[in-house]
Amino acid sequence: xxxxxxxxxxxxxxxxxxxxxxxxxxxxxxxxxxxxxxxxxxxxxxxxxxxxxxxxxxxxxxxxxxxxxxxxxxxxxxxxxxxxxxxxxxxxxxxxxxxxxxxxxxxxxxxxxxxxxxxxxxxxxxxxxxxxxxxxxxxxxxxxxxxxxxxxxxxxxxxxxxxxxxx
Amino acid sequence: xxxxxxxxxxxxxxxxxxxxxxxxxxxxxxxxxxxxxxxxxxxxxxxxxxxxxxxxxxxxxxxxxxxxxxxxxxxxxxxxxxxxxxxxxxxxxxxxxxxxxxxxxxxxx
Numbered sequence: 001x002x003x004x005x006x007x008x009x010x011x012x013x014x015x016x017x018x019x020x021x022x023x024x025x026x027x028x029x030x031x032x033x034x035x036x037x038x039x040x041x042x043x044x045x046x047x048x049x050x051x052x053x054x055x056x057x058x059x060x061x062x063x064x065x066x067x068x069x070x071x072x073x074x075x076x077x078x079x080x081x082x083x084x085x086x087x088x089x090x091x092x093x094x095x096x097x098x099x100x101x102x103x104x105x106x107x108x109x110x111x112x113x114x115x116x117x118x119x120x121x122x123x124x125x126x127x128x129x130x131x132x133x134x135x136x137x138x139x140x141x142x143x144x145x146x147x148x149x150x151x152x153x154x155x156x157x158x159x160x161x162x163x164x165x166x167x
Numbered sequence: 168x169x170x171x172x173x174x175x176x177x178x179x180x181x182x183x184x185x186x187x188x189x190x191x192x193x194x195x196x197x198x199x200x201x202x203x204x205x206x207x208x209x210x211x212x213x214x215x216x217x218x219x220x221x222x223x224x225x226x227x228x229x230x231x232x233x234x235x236x237x238x239x240x241x242x243x244x245x246x247x248x249x250x251x252x253x254x255x256x257x258x259x260x261x262x263x264x265x266x267x268x269x270x271x272x273x274x275x276x
Contacts (some may be wrong), residue, residue: 075214079230082264099182
């Protein structure tokens, strides 16, 4: 019997489809924050501030979508992989990282609506969170890579003779 | 200053609550293949998953598969929906990698 190639649109693949945009944008927001620490030129500093905000806004919104698709994939993949603890760690770190980025976004947006007397402190907290969240993002990505490349999560293993791919 | 304290405390408490409630991070055990008796600690219908505390105090996490059978006390075949928290069960599991795959769950009480 010839095996059937599974659909590329199956539910567990919505996660890899949606997760790369937040990875890139959140990574760039943290990177821009780190660079802004050493850049003193006013124009460049303002540009980096805008980069942080835009990347953060896109990253947080798409990040929560990725969390949702991750939850969908979880139910299927936890039954297929050999070490579900890696998946559970991946899930926990994803939440922790995205919560940290969401807090930074919240702290960035809130001064636009409410006058805060402690903007210096919120800036320091935001910078600290952006750096900590970057480490979380890298570790979450590492665990995700481990799930795919070591345990084959979400992947299809072709038959030995590849007959299902014959055209 | 008071405002700031409130904001920080609110954020820390909110984030802690979110982190605790999000994801699966219970300290579970992986036991050898075999049959164990225990009590259902938690049932997660959405994930078709149960946590069982065995009589030797191990917390086993079980994700049901299409092959997992559920049986009543009288030996009749039943479904996942009848499993309730605090219910006494006898589980037969297979150890595969770093996980336990449930073969059967028998309701004792």
